[in-house]
Amino acid sequence: MAEQVTITRLGAKADGIAETASGPLFVPFALPGETVTIEREGARAHLVSVDVPSPERAVPFCPYFGECGGCATQHMRHDFYRAWKQGTLAHTLHQARLDVPLEPMIDAHGEGRRRLTLHVRFPDREMHVGYMAARSHHVVDIDHCPIAVPALQRQAPLVARAIGRQLGAGRKPLDVQVTAVETGLDVDVRGHGPLNAKDRQRMIALAADLDLARLSIHGEVLVERRPPALTIARSSVVLPAGSFLQATRLGEESLASIVLDACKSGKRVADLFSGCGPFALRLAERIAVHAVETDKAAVAALERAARATPNLRAVTTEVRDLFRRPLLTPELNTFDAVVMDPPRAGAEAQAQQLVASKVPLVVSVSCDAGTFARDTAILQSGGFKLERVYPVDQFSFSPHVEIVGILRRDVVKKLSRNT
Known part of the structure; x- marks a missing residue:
């Protein structure tokens, strides 16, 4: 049942907090001073509408904000967010x-995140590629991520979808880590387990089609077409697959x-x-x-x-x-x-x-x-x-x-x- 509450403060995870008779109520994407309509879900609530907005509220720049669990603060003005x-x-x-x-x-x-991990899931007959929704195993499908470096924003979801199509017959949950390096994209796939000889050859061919610098499965390199290198000071470091x-x-x-x-x-x-x-x-x-x-x-x-x-x-x-x-x-x-x-x-x-x-x-x-x-x-x-x-x-x-x-x-x- 919908009800109206007033947000008094922000929590450490960016949730708005309303003080109610039953205790603090955590409302994602709400700001202090706002009057909002919510639907309770235990100690948390789903934000239905912002009835009296805060002057610190900003328009999110990502169309997936509020669904995707990756970002929590795009609704805040920059100075307020920093403070x-x-x-x-x-x-x-x-x-x-x-x-x-x-x-x-x-x-x-800077230019943005230089590594993304996208989830490939098959909860129904369709393949879903994207990020998990907040506090959920539901995958929010995305076709781009605006907080990533330009080389990853649209290309990382395309790579993950191509890998999902290639390995999707077993419908195993896959995690595709895509890193932007100086020689292209470095990709490590987790969740599938060992590949048979036929799938290995198909994945190696896919790496060429996608022009990947390197492709690995669970850290095991399938093909390295170019060394996945990053410059640190005067040194060139070839990253191990999936390394920090x-x-x-x-x-x-x-x-x-x-x-x-x-x-x-x-x-x-x-x-x-x-x-x-x-x-x-x-x-x-x-x-x-x-x-x-x-x-x-x-x-x-x-x-x-x-x-x-x-x-x-x-x-x-x-x-x-x-x-x-x-x-x-x-x-x-x-x-x-x-x-x-x-x-x-x-x-x-x-x-x-x-x-x-x-x-x-x-x-x-x-x-x-x-x-x-x-x-x-x-x-x-x-x-x-x-x-x-x-x-x-x-x-x-x-x-x-x-x-x-x-x-x-x-x-x-x-x-x-x-x-």
């Missing part, structure tokens, strides 16, 4: 007693700029959770680097790129699961700075080892405010001081934000404990 996103991060840090002023939000959308990549090129460059500036006086730096080297290869322009990563293929790609780049400082590498085997105190004590960029789970075990070490500087990069706050609180409790926090907005139109924290050892506090 909400920065305020949400500030609140999370305050809850963890990390009360350092935030630097201004860095807009790192920062969402936007400008995002990677913005994060790296902060990391390099923080480490500029260092002589030997550890780059933990290094991936293919977006920080390590840039740091090695002037600093010796030890890069540690659990993904063997990513480490191999980093090693190849470093060897092929003239005049870098020493780059050493190590394949190691830092969740199970964090660098220990004697190992850490050989570095004068540590950079760490873990997955969303954070780096709790590594933070505890850093507390026990003599490392004077930690640069913590994170895509999750909650685990960033947890790990930073551990470091602060052990004598580090959080000097600066930089929000980097490479996940535009979503609630997510990349964070860089600069932490230095509080020497005075540490000495006072020893006296």
